[in-house]
Amino acid sequence: MAKRIMLDAGHYGKYNRSPHVKEYYESQRMWVLMRLLQMQLEKKGYIVHTTRDDQSKDLAVIDRGKKAKGYDMFISLHSNDFDGSENLTTANKIDYVVAYVPSYTKNDRCKNSQKVGLRFAKYISGVIGSKQEPRTDTKLKSNGDEYYGVLRGWQKVSCPVGFIIEHGFHSNPKTAKWLLDDENLLNLASGEANIIDAYFKGEIEEKEESKVEAPKEIKVGSIVKIRNGAYMYGTTRKLSSWVYPLEWVVLQIKGERVIVDKSADGKHSIETPIDIDDLTLIR
Numbered sequence: 010m011a012k013r014i015m016l017d018a019g020h021y022g023k024y025n026r027s028p029h030v031k032e033y034y035e036s037q038r039m040w041v042l043m044r045l046l047q048m049q050l051e052k053k054g055y056i057v058h059t060t061r062d063d064q065s066k067d068l069a070v071i072d073r074g075k076k077a078k079g080y081d082m083f084i085s086l087h088s089n090d091f092d093g094s095e096n097l098t099t100a101n102k103i104d105y106v107v108a109y110v111p112s113y114t115k116n117d118r119c120k121n122s123q124k125v126g127l128r129f130a131k132y133i134s135g136v137i138g139s140k141q142e143p144r145t146d147t148k149l150k151s152n153g154d155e156y157y158g159v160l161r162g163w164q165k166v167s168c169p170v171g172f173i174i175e176h177g178f179h180s181n182p183k184t185a186k187w188l189l190d191d192e193n194l195l196n197l198a199s200g201e202a203n204i205i206d207a208y209f210k211g212e213i214e215e216k217e218e219s220k221v222e223a224p225k226e227i228k229v230g231s232i233v234k235i236r237n238g239a240y241m242y243g244t245t246r247k248l249s250s251w252v253y254p255l256e257w258v259v260l261q262i263k264g265e266r267v268i269v270d271k272s273a274d275g276k277h278s279i280e281t282p283i284d285i286d287d288l289t290l291i292r
């Protein structure tokens with residue numbers, strides 16, 4: 010049976026203008042990319058629907074994520090910006106491509122999203138010619154929920170793969186100009202459709218991906234263990250003894266100060282700051 014894919018163009022109307030290339034609006038170019046990707050996938054026999062049918066009409070982020078229900082893959086298409094991007098010198102330097110994937114790495118849904126997201130990021134980075142390393146990342150709210158509403162919506166429904174892909178930064182003039190070229194978008198769509206097709210044919214190997222992953226380091230969403238007897242950060246207070254044997258999810262990192270909150274099995278919440286040197290990365 011044909012696989013079903015739900016595509017999301019992110020924003021509506023005229024939204025997220027590039028600060029340096031005035032013709033560029035993220036909402037408009039990602040809409041074009043979405044339609045091109047839809048065409049490429051349909052040519053390969055996939056069933057493709059979109060979260061919205063009218064470019065000028067909005068739909069709340071959670072509801073867009075929930076549209077993944079009954080589909081085999083959900084992709085939200087974006088380009089990025091950052092605080093302070095009006096400064097051209099800085100804007101010229103920041104150009105990495107990132108896939109935001111769900112945070113809890115334990116289950117297959119998240120692993121598969123990570124796998125496809127990383128492949129997307131590397132491919133896009135290569136065709137755009139970004140200088141910074143392509144990557145995947147996760148983002149959590151202070152209560153441990155997914156930061157991005159579309160991923161929260163996606164989590165609530167049964168869809169095996171879901172991620173947000175940022176096609177570089179539209180604050181970077183070179184990237185914005187690249188994304189304004191229709192032929193570039195057509196090539197991009199064709200390449201992205203090939204990745205999706207390779208994934209469903211089982212041609213994206215997990216081993217191959219892990220080989221090229223960034224060196225293992227503790228980051229938000231990592232699962233860690235706390236050294237037996239470690240103190241609460243900046244104090245000489247030990248934690249309750251039952252805390253040490255369990256595995257914990259990293260909620261926030263500020264320098265050496267790492268806040269761990271939920272246990273990996275989801276049964277406990279401690280929201281406690283620990284020195285990064287007292288943590289061991291499990292995965």
Ligand SMILES: [Zn+2]
Nearest residue numbers: 019035087088
């Ligand atoms: Zn966006």
